[in-house]
Amino acid sequence: MKTNINLIGQTRAQKKRLNIFFIASLSVFLIIFIISLFFLVYSLMLKARAQGLLKKENSLRSQITVYSAQKEKLLIVGERLGNLRKVISSRGNIDTRAETILSVIPSDFNIEALMADSKVVTIKISSPDLTSFDTLLEERIPNFTKNNSLKIARVNVDYFSQKKDDYSLSLSFHFAPQKLK
Amino acid sequence: MHRRNLNSFMEYLKKYYIKYKKQILPLIFLSLSFFLIFRVILPQISAISESNQLISSKTSQIDTLQKTLSVVSSQNDSLTEEQLGTATKALPGIKDIVIIFEALTSAAGASRTELREFSLKVGGVYGRAAKVTGFVKGVPSISVTTRISGDPLGLIRFSKEAQERLPLAEVKTVDTNKDTGTFEIDFFYKPYDITAIAKSDKVSPLTQADLNLLSQLKEWDK
Numbered sequence: 219m220k221t222n223i224n225l226i227g228q229t230r231a232q233k234k235r236l237n238i239f240f241i242a243s244l245s246v247f248l249i250i251f252i253i254s255l256f257f258l259v260y261s262l263m264l265k266a267r268a269q270g271l272l273k274k275e276n277s278l279r280s281q282i283t284v285y286s287a288q289k290e291k292l293l294i295v296g297e298r299l300g301n302l303r304k305v306i307s308s309r310g311n312i313d314t315r316a317e318t319i320l321s322v323i324p325s326d327f328n329i330e331a332l333m334a335d336s337k338v339v340t341i342k343i344s345s346p347d348l349t350s351f352d353t354l355l356e357e358r359i360p361n362f363t364k365n366n367s368l369k370i371a372r373v374n375v376d377y378f379s380q381k382k383d384d385y386s387l388s389l390s391f392h393f394a395p396q397k398l399k
Numbered sequence: 400m401h402r403r404n405l406n407s408f409m410e411y412l413k414k415y416y417i418k419y420k421k422q423i424l425p426l427i428f429l430s431l432s433f434f435l436i437f438r439v440i441l442p443q444i445s446a447i448s449e450s451n452q453l454i455s456s457k458t459s460q461i462d463t464l465q466k467t468l469s470v471v472s473s474q475n476d477s478l479t480e481e482q483l484g485t486a487t488k489a490l491p492g493i494k495d496i497v498i499i500f501e502a503l504t505s506a507a508g509a510s511r512t513e514l515r516e517f518s519l520k521v522g523g524v525y526g527r528a529a530k531v532t533g534f535v536k537g538v539p540s541i542s543v544t545t546r547i548s549g550d551p552l553g554l555i556r557f558s559k560e561a562q563e564r565l566p567l568a569e570v571k572t573v574d575t576n577k578d579t580g581t582f583e584i585d586f587f588y589k590p591y592d593i594t595a596i597a598k599s600d601k602v603s604p605l606t607q608a609d610l611n612l613l614s615q616l617k618e619w620d621k
Contacts, residue, residue, distance in 0.1 A: 243425035257443035264450035271457035285471035298486035313559035329551035
């Protein structure tokens, strides 16, 4: 039988451990309780603030309802203008091209036909004076293509013919593809 | 018999309570702590995050509504009406054949040419299957083929006049032969998206670019 067992000492150590365990658990509980309380109060404050904002939003909405017709008109104007801007920026300029090309043709030429689409403008002209063709092909058109802002990629003479006293010429102006804005 | 069993069970519990009472309280505290963590703290964290999101979205919505209110309340009604008239004439909500005809007649008159005939494919007028003939960046168009007579320069002037009139149009092809010309012209229209308009809270005032565009359209409204 053992005689050196210190029952008193062990009980004290055990008591001390239990006390520490008790104090630690109580501290943990208190800390968590305080944190929970803080979160609850903060959450309630936020909910109250959200409710206030909701009320303010509803009040603003009811104030706007008075101007609903005005609002609708302004929205339609804004939407139409947005779409119109898109259309205008992507519209072709066949009319400007044709007009500019016609301005290069001297007035002593007769304009027989003109065909235009987004890529090519073809013009058929006639004149009884052969020298006018020389001036047109050697001076006016080269100068025009150098200085033009129409982005002409190339100019083709499709045909040149003579019928009775008249000379006919078909010219096609090819344009560089337009970049959509 | 049952009562005796219960009494003995209670005695047994009491004995254990006395023996372990120093451990029981800390265990209760720890259990409560766990309960608070999982039943209060964690749900509140997600509730706080949701509330914060709601507050931020409501704040921005209120800001938008306040701006909208200040814009709509400060607008001149007759000016808005006029701007609406110009904008909707430039881009009608429907395929309006009458205003297309008016625009062609007016362009012919201005270019001193004569409108001989015009034809158009209206396509669908109702329903989802309604086929749209053209489309430019989400804006549909109706294609019109028209025959005009006049001198060659007048015919070219006609295509320019047609593009500088309302409703907005784009001359796609020109085919003239001496004193007659055939033009393929796309007239733009766009149905109103009433649902989107009704839902929209944001009304911005017209910018200087918008006002410039409106004055350009007004010039074209001949």
